[in-house]
Amino acid sequence: MGKFVLCYIVFVLGCASFSTATVNWWEDGSLYQIYPRSWKDSDGDGVGDLKGITENLEFLKEIGMTGAWLSPIFKSPMSDFGYDISNFYNIDPLFGSLEDFDALVAKAKKIGLKIILDFVPNHSSDECEWFQKSINREDGYDDFYVWDDGLQDPKNPAIKLPPSNWVSEFGGKAWSWNEKRQQFYLHQFQSKQPDLNFRNAKTHETMLNVLEFWLNRGVDGFRIDAVPFFFEKINEDGTYPDEPVSGQTTDPDSNKYLSHIYTRDQSENAGLLMEWRNFIEEYQLKNGGEKRVLLAEAYSPIDVIDQYFGNDTHPAVHLPFNFNLMSLDKSSNARDLEESINGWMDVMWKKHKSANWVLGNHDNPRIGDRLGKEKKDLFTIILAALPGTTVTYYGEEIGLDNVPTQCTNITCDFRDSERTPFQWNDQVSAGFSDSNKTWLPVSEDYKTLNVKVQRGIERSSLNIFKGMQILKHTGAFKAFKNEGAWKYGAVNDQVFQIIRSNSREEYRILANLGSDLELVDPLCNSIDQNECLMEYTLVNRNSPHRIGEKANLNKIYMMPFEAVVLKRKMQNVI
Structure with missing residues (x-):
């Protein structure tokens, strides 16, 4: 099928x-x-x-x-x-x-x-040979990463403070102290991911x-x-400027606590x-x-x-x-x-x-x-x-x-749910592995939601x-760099239209993003009504139409969440 x-x-x-x-x-x-x-x-x-x-x-x-x-x-x-x-x-x-x-x-x-x-x-990684050489100040690697002595604590000069108030993408301070080198290193992500220094x-x-x-x-x-x-902003005297508070949160360890004007998009x-x-x-x-x-x-x-x-x-x-x-x-x-x-x-x-x-x-x-x-x-x-x-x-x-x-014991990442195994078939572990134990769980719906089943539907x-x-390989789509080869826009609050065309053919893609039936305003202003007729070429499961049916652009109803592709040949093409 x-x-x-x-x-x-x-x-x-x-x-x-x-x-x-x-x-x-x-x-x-x-x-x-x-x-x-x-x-x-x-x-x-x-x-x-x-x-x-x-x-x-x-x-x-x-x-x-x-x-x-x-x-x-x-x-x-x-x-x-x-x-x-x-x-x-x-x-x-x-x-x-x-x-x-x-x-x-x-x-x-x-x-x-x-x-x-x-x-x-x-x-x-902090386990990279380059970082280990940089810790040891080996020749050529001394400034391979972003290092800084930090600031003296005004209350206790024996205590070193981070060079700036910067917060990492994953939360917490973006500077970590390395005991062996006796300096702070920058990490915009995890502390195990030291930043390379591209000023070197x-x-x-x-x-x-x-x-x-x-x-x-x-x-x-x-x-x-x-x-x-x-890159990050560095002052002329070699210090790093504090970033301003954003006002988005009161949690100083949150990445949203600061406006990242010195650590992003330099x-x-x-x-x-x-x-x-x-x-x-x-x-x-x-x-x-x-x-x-x-x-x-x-x-x-x-x-x-x-x-x-x-x-x-x-x-x-x-x-x-x-x-x-x-x-x-x-x-x-x-x-x-x-x-x-x-x-x-x-x-x-x-x-x-x-x-x-x-x-x-x-x-x-x-x-x-x-x-x-x-x-x-x-x-x-x-x-x-x-x-x-x-x-x-x-x-x-x-x-x-x-x-x-x-x-x-393998992972506890907030993004795990979107990284689970691909579902190939209805066999063990959805065909992803011969093992019943996979690094992340296979979805419970794998018996019906998989490549093998969907090939036949x-x-x-x-x-x-x-x-x-x-x-995407048709002439109308391949002509996308030509003047007037595409248009798009909302035809009402819920229905979106894309038009792709060349001199031989035109495709109209209509999609109802809403949960209600939509009557689309007339889409054709041609005197010749034949130019207002198109053919259903591809439809999703929410559509009541079949491939090959005719559609009149001046009278189109869209079911909730229906999406269709319509096609017509240009009148001047034999």
């Missing part, structure tokens, strides 16, 4: 492309975030690994992905599940070996899938070496972690991104092949993210992630959605002709839990219908929800996801 459904969708949508604008692979691609611990376990230890990923890469091609971004797989004590790296040049044994990684890259290249690695340059030339050189090492192993790009935190950050972009471009000239890309993670104001593109003479990253839609919640309506999209497009599209859309990741509750379980497929349709690149967090393609978790989350990925 599943194969029949997909074949029919291909027939209905078509795959011809008539775009004239040049489009690079990352500009309208479909990227998929794999959280390696939770995607596929190949050796039965209950934790996902590289061999498990390699054995299932074909699935990503099945669902139309351009590339896979792997969350950290490097050697790590796992205090922050891989974002605390102790060796930037090796794979953690939990995930496999460098040979396993090479096999993964080779398989990906064979099937035409890009591999993007997490690049974590802001900090290392050796730090720059070392991180370029890290990039080159993985480029030489065949990766197609990097997702750069924690961009807002690379102007030097963009220059560092430009340096890495220049390195990537030089590597490209020397080694050839397809373009390697830099992606950036930054929960920052739009004017700051704008800087991360760089400029005509000094480009920076290719794609700063767009987190605007992450602010939506269950109460958000079509006008809220339009405002969130405008927040990106009014700046980034106008200046850079670039758009990307992110609704989930390993740091935020899953889509159904944030936006409503009845809206999961609706947002799958909206995201893929918008111009630009989509970024899918593993499990979104089958509608995976947050899973209740409890603290264990016409309007399953998986088949809707696949259908939208097929749409």
Whole structure:
């Protein structure tokens, strides 16, 4: 049944492309975030690994992905599940070996899938050799991290106080005392994640070496972690200024206690991104092949993210992630959605002709839990219908929800619920592992919510996801850089519309974000009523319509949480 459904969708949508604008692979691609611990376990230890990923890469091609971004797989004590790296040049044994990684890259290249690695340059693990050398003030590593003598306690000169009042992202002081070195070190995250010092030339050189090492192993790009935190304000006399109190909370250990005007979004950050972009471009000239890309993670104001593109003479990253839609919640309506999209497009599209859309990741509750379980497929349709690149967090393609978790001897992280094992089938541990014991629990609904089951259900989350990925390859969607090739907006408080078109065809995507039946105002003002007729091409499970039915744009009713794709051929095309 599943194969029949997909074949029919291909027939209905078509795959011809008539775009004239040049489009690079990352500009309208479909990227998929794999959280390696939770995607596929190949050796039965209950934790996902590289061999498990390699054995299932074909699935990503099945669902139309351009590339896979792997969350950290490097050697790590796992205090922050891989974002605390102790060796930037090796794979953690939990995930496999460098040979396993090479096999993964080779398989990906064979099937035409890009591999993007997490690049974590802001900090290392405190168990990293670099940090240990820095503690010992070994030659070249003395200022590899951010160190400071601290301040004298005016009440007791024998007591040292932190250099500033800064608070870490996870709460508590951002400065920790190292007894051996007799200085404080900065950590914007955990105390086990000391910040690297990018005012030190050796730090720059070392991180370029890290990039080159993985480029030489065949990766197609990097997702750069924690961009807002690379630099901090330092006064001319070498001291660090206190940040002002925000007024948001009275808890001095809360990250919200201060306004982070000196520890986030400093102007030097963009220059560092430009340096890495220049390195990537030089590597490209020397080694050839397809373009390697830099992606950036930054929960920052739009004017700051704008800087991360760089400029005509000094480009920076290719794609700063767009987190605007992450602010939506269950109460958000079509006008809220339009405002969130405008927040990106009014700046980034106008200046850079670039758009990307992110609704989930390993740091935020899953889509159904944030936006409503009845809206999961609706947002799958909206995201893929918008111009630009989509970024899918593993499990979104089958509608995976947050899973209740409890603290264990392995993990007690507030983000565990959105990191649970992927659900492949209805067998032991949802096909994620041969073991009954997995590092995080499998959802209780895995018998019915899994890839195998959904392949055979016409309007399953998986088949809707696949259908939208097929749409992205049609001529109308591929023409997204052409003038007038897309429009979007709220047609009333609850119904949102996206139009994608070229000279041959037009698609209209309509989605009712509300819980009531909606009569849509007339959408067609043509004298020729034939131009007001379209055909249902893809529908979600809330729709009463069938693929192939006709729709009149001047009389459309939308059921609660219904989302549909309509299509028509242009009248002047034979």
